[in-house]
Amino acid sequence: MSNATTNPPVRTADIALLIPVFKDQAGLERTLQSLGGQGIAFDIVIVDDGSPTPITAPAEAAGQRVVLLPMPANGGITKALNFGLAHIRAQGYPFTARLDAGDTLHPGRLLAQFEAFRDNPALQLCGCYVRYVNPDGTEVGIAKVPLASDKIRNAIHYRTAFFHPTVMFRTAVFDSVGVYNETFRQAQDYELFMRIVKRFETRNLPVAYVDYELADDAISTRQARKQAKNIVRACLMNFRPLYWGSYFGVLRRLPNLVLERRHTMKLKSLLRIVR
Template sequence: MTEARPDLCVLIPVFKDQSGLIETLEVLGRESHPFDIVVVDDGSPQPVTCAESYGPHAVTLMRLDRNRGIEHALNAGLEAILARGYPHIARLDCGDLPLPGRFARQEDFLKANPRVGMVGTWARCVDDDGNYMFTLRFPVDHDEMLRKQRYVPALLHPTIMIRAEALRDIGLYSDRYKTAEDYDLFVRMGRNWRLANIPEVLTQYTISATGTTAARRKRNLVARFRVQRDNFSARDPHAWAGMARTLLFMAIPFGWLNAVKKKAWK
């Protein structure tokens, strides 16, 4: 007898990060909550490898023939997940870890709140060595989240779980805002569906001093500004303030911001 497919699929894009991928998969393998996993190798020069299952969770490894950017890798994975009919999709990046109970809490939340299209969590932020830095606490009320998104994303990408029905409604990731594809998706989701965050630390998120978070910060801010510009409302003072804030942050060194966060967000 064929086992029923779980309601959840976890989507993990990867590019040249074999060790981070295995770290995340091994933690997922210890989770008892039912889910499958789709890993998308975004054209790594040395293709990544992984087992066909971790713990009770089946893994599908997709390989793209060339590196085109995370939004294309995510969309390739989403198309496969949607075609298989999973009602819920969770996101993780390599090296980021779900803390115990995350997936069960998010699935229960989506089932209890049918108008919520996307739900995130708070996050414990660590450095490359796993040392605690600070905690990211996001608003939980939909209207407050929409206000925040005039300034910055109101969810953290690797913490989210998406309702497949909502994703079919608004469409997949856009390639118009490279490095801010998540911000654009959150903004579009908030127009048609309610957004939410669970006010619990349920994800561990790595802030790398040498990775894309620091190296691509300026590019990310430019892309964020474009999302704000393309969704601008002249009658909304938060829209003006949000664009001004993004321009200001382009002039502030990344290290200074992290130092402030370490002191203010403990």
């Protein structure tokens, strides 16, 4: 595999697709193979988060330019995201989209999100549904999220309102709210989304444009308690005393702080608690 440029020229598109990766060359290659049919030009910005065996990438994928940004040492996903954002902002990309190594992008997602921003100049963040799949590709189900900005603004206090690998930002929003909070090694996306929804218009598209693979070694599985702790922390930082959802958002995550993930998932299934 030929190497993408590590000293990139000026951007060649309006959209940067940001993909952080650590020790997952195979997952990255699967993801790069899924990027066709987007209907719009974009640059692919890959951040190698200090992998022991350096990540390699082609100069192009799906006909789009690839930029590979190696970090000098492993810093964790939050630092990797900000490392990539620093490049994206410096290059002046108007839009920043997200995807994770190992996930599969469906045709048309980037164009659909770009059109949503084009049609609504006030829109700052746009996501969509995801399709959960097993490692063998078998569909588990479609995970839905609130669609309209007012619904998102309330729901985010007690349930998932965006799936991180599905979102596209208007890059200028980071000038207003800041980048990912590096004190959050987990749930950094949730904390950032809460900052954005408080001040700006957001939405989700009612289409599952991303396949998210359910794997036992996912961060949300291996570090479920730390994830829950940081979600509760973000909820408390953005607590609305007169809104019931703020209380429910904290209370429903308390089991995650003391129980193993398999037990909390069973409890949620029995009680049918929204994710």
